[in-house]
Amino acid sequence: MNLGDFNELEVAREVDFGMYLTSDDGDLLIPRKYIPEGTQIGDVLRVFVYRDSEDRLIATTLEPYARVGQFATLTVRDVTSTGAFLDWGLEKDLLLPYSNLRRNLRPGERATVFVYLDDTSDRIVASAKWEWFLSDAPYPGKEGDTADLFVAEETDLGYKVIVDGTHQGLLYHNEVFKPLRLGDVHTGYVRHIRPDGKLDLSLQRLGYDEALAAADTLLEALRQAGGTLPLGDKSEPEDIYRRLGMSKKVFKKALGTLYKRGEVQLEPEQTRLVAGK
Structure with missing residues (x-):
């Protein structure tokens, strides 16, 4: 059985509060609220296996945001003397031990982590030192890939x-x-x-012109905004970057590209998508 991953396990018996599934590591509970309707003894369920708050193996049909061996960006629910606790889509939060922190975190903050099985405790934990879990081998690809x-x-x-x-x-x-x-x-x-x-x-193909790449981004932003953006030639650089993630210089190149193609109407502090574009 793979702890921290999905397993195909057979239903062994039923109790008031759920069903027990059989595995090489002994029977484990799937609480009743996670049991698919119509499940019977002998059926095989695809379940995610982890440990509950009392360190017992438990199964769920919920899909976690990350499994053992994966990278994920998760939200901090709480911080205690033990470490940070992360929301990973299950009832019990995922522990990010203090020894695995790179800096202090606050509730509500998002952090990128690697999820792994701790050899000492046999618990699923996270590490914010995600670089440690990358490959040491040379990158197998080539420039332009x-x-x-x-x-x-x-x-x-x-x-x-x-x-x-x-x-x-x-x-x-x-x-x-x-x-x-x-x-x-x-x-x-x-x-x-x-x-x-x-x-x-x-994010652009090598050799792809900067103005064309920015024009594509601006065109998509206009469409998502219903055809009008409160940005134009006289807009502040900070407003442009906050909304589009590009400098004013690049924004003006994008405006020029779209204008030459007849796709936008320009105003000092507003850009409109030409109807039908």
Whole structure:
């Protein structure tokens, strides 16, 4: 049986408060509120197995936000002398021990972690030192390759991302033309493989013009806003960056591109999508 993952387990017997499932580690309870309607003894259920507040193995049909061996960005529910407790979609919160913290966290804050099974306690725990769990092997791809980018952390330079679940890379602020949220996964491209093995990345295909990339972002923002954005040539740079994640210089390039294509009407502090575009 895989602790911290989904298992196919057979229903052994029924009690008032649920059913017991049989496994190589002994029978374990699935509480009645998680039992699919019509389940009978002998049926096989797909359940997630973890430990309850009294350290007993327990099963649920709920889908956690992360399983053992996965990276995730989770919300802090509480902080105690033991560590931080994270909401991972189950009744019992996931422990992020103090020894695994990188900095102090507050309730409501989101943190990127790696979920693993602690060998000493046999408990599922999280670590905010997620870089420790990345591969030491050279990145198997090449410059220009497409990759899945998990947004893990924001820095002064840009966003640290986990590339294809195995390697670390960086998206520089001046190459990001849309708001990014921790935990989001985007399709990106390997711009450069550095000597230290880390990767410089881009959300646009290599060689794709900056103005065209920004124009695509602006066009999508206009559509989502119903065709009008309160941004124009006279808008403050901070307002532009807060809404679109791009500099005013890049924004003006995007405006020019869309205007030349006849897709927008320009006003000093407002941009309108041309009807039918």
